[in-house]
Amino acid sequence: MTTITTFGPQPRDVFERIPAYKPGRRATGVEIAPLASNESHHEPLPSVLEAIAEEALRINRYPDAAVTNLHAKLAEKFGVGADQVVTGPGSIGVLQQLLETYCAPGDEVVFAWRSFEAYPLLVEIAGGQPVMVPLRADESHDLDAIAASITDRTRIVLLCTPNNPTGVSLSHHDVVRFLDTVPERVLVVIDEAYVEYETSEDAVDSLALIAARLNVLALRTFSKAYGLAGLRVGYAISTPEIIASVRKAVLTFSVNSLAQRAAIASLDADHELAARAAEIAGERDRVVAALADTDWGVLPSQANFVWIRASGERNAALSQAFDDAGILTRVFPEDGIRVTLADAATNDRVIAVLRNTVGE
Template sequence: MPESSSTRSVRRSPALRTALSAIPPYAPGRRASSDLTAALASNESHFAPLPSVQQVVQNAARTVNRYPDMTSTRLREEIGAFLQTDPGHIAVSPGSVGALQQLVTSFCDEGDEVVFAWRSFEAYPILVRLAGARPVPVPLTADEEHDLDAMAAAITDRTRMVLLCVPNNPTGVGMTQADLVAFLDRVPPTVLVVVDEAYAEYVDSPGHAAALSLLDERSNVCVLRTFSKAYGLAGLRVGYAVGPAHVADGLRRAALPFGVSAPAQEAAIASLAAAGELHTRVTALVRERRRVVDAVRDQGWSVPDSQANFFWLRANGRPLSRLLTAFDDAQILVRPFADEGIRITLADRATNDRVLRVLSDVRRGAAL
């Protein structure tokens, strides 16, 4: 017998988990609508993959009819040689955020807690809530640094993980090795400390945190790295985690089968071999970062020292709408974060000069 319209209107359907109602959708940076638009909102490399890598990607594309190596054996071996560590301590993932999702899934049960600085990478609270755990955000200091004292105080018996974004996204502020070690000394050995080093290649500050050097002596530290940023492989989604062997094994067990494509694996291997090309590119960007940050400060803006491929303008109570309108009018896409500030990714000199002109005009009132 056919259903009546009244019957169809009350039919029940599968329900989503209640945890999803508390999760805001991840907000990616806006995409460029034309070649004239400067896309500086997503922290991608402004430059194409390294020249020696591009041909490797093209060649690897011929094999996409086959499944990739699920455990990324050769890539793990190459990363191990690059870092001088056992490949058994490495797990490859779809970007470093893929490794983080696998970590949260592997370590957190319903009601467990994960401590992290805020503001920091937007995916942190999303991934924590998806696992049924409780995010514990700890505000940054007035200088945009991780408040390590407050983070240590926020650890409870339910804390399973602490996330440190070093350098921090979106502020770009780093952390010293001395501060990292002092913090780790205060963390119980049963709590995993994940140091997210997505922007590690851009760091040039003496004494900056080097979490990889602590892995032999710390059994509760895991480091995340990615090929998305400095290496320019954001679209291929490949990153990795380095930590104790049992942690890496757990990540491989929790991984989505065949999650890292063969072209991504081959491109990452070729990228590791292109150390000279990468050094040239990163050196140029760091030099440009210094120039831009100095110029922005000379205009009167307050900008923290950045160790990443972007810089941060804190709102400090000023409305952001006028500044965002000025960037839109100049066809420059930047990334606002509520009413807190704006993150601007660094690009080539000409594009960065466009950014400086907008900031100068706004500062002088010409764009208001």
């Protein structure tokens, strides 16, 4: 009699090692403020809902696998060729396509840490090696240290600006200086999921960088300022050569027909969505100013959230205070707490918690 010593098919070793992605907590009551995920609190625009309703009548048909109309619309908006655009199920889906395209087993991907928590997971799943470079004390990217971490095995550098979860953005001047030190064989991905909230005078001009260089790609999404988080559509802009390669890794029909139509309608309503983003940026600056004299050291942010650096007991105390106030936040126990911004009344609840909780 044969003894079975395994428990069926076994996953690759990497899946025994990496933790699962931890989604933001969801609201369960009307008094709960769902500020754990960086999504828009605004309801979809009427024009976008109308477009979705029209497209819903055709969901018995496959979506356009080439995403032709949305690619053309994005190309028109940004003044690039349609062959310079690729889409996917959220910017995280496009990033996965990038990693599959450029990373062979053992290749390195360099990025600041803490940054978007999906980075190390996606890199390892693709067979790559994450190289995490600590942020500076002011929560900014240490571009000199990132440049020094590039080796012969480095294939991609990820720059998240504004950075998630800290909200600190890179300057165009600093990125240009950094790119001058990076070999052209290394793809530099500028992750701009929160770019619509950026108000700094020297914000990174990724489109200018793409026009001037062979190894830069901008990664963006409709999930944040455009309010389409539930439909999952993101995109990348780069050179035609890079985009042609990435398109080969795209899962067929990965951007569904409702997402394509809603994204086009959102681009048509750009001025309305820009006003919403400006409203959030104004609330963000108000919240930061209101907390300037508290114990929590809330730094200026360029995204739709604020970051409180806190660990250990300090982190646990503040997390509990938010929970007690019915505010769901994104807690990183060893690093800090990220709080998404919403309407003024909800943001006032956040201010009250931080002003009434002593950070010792």
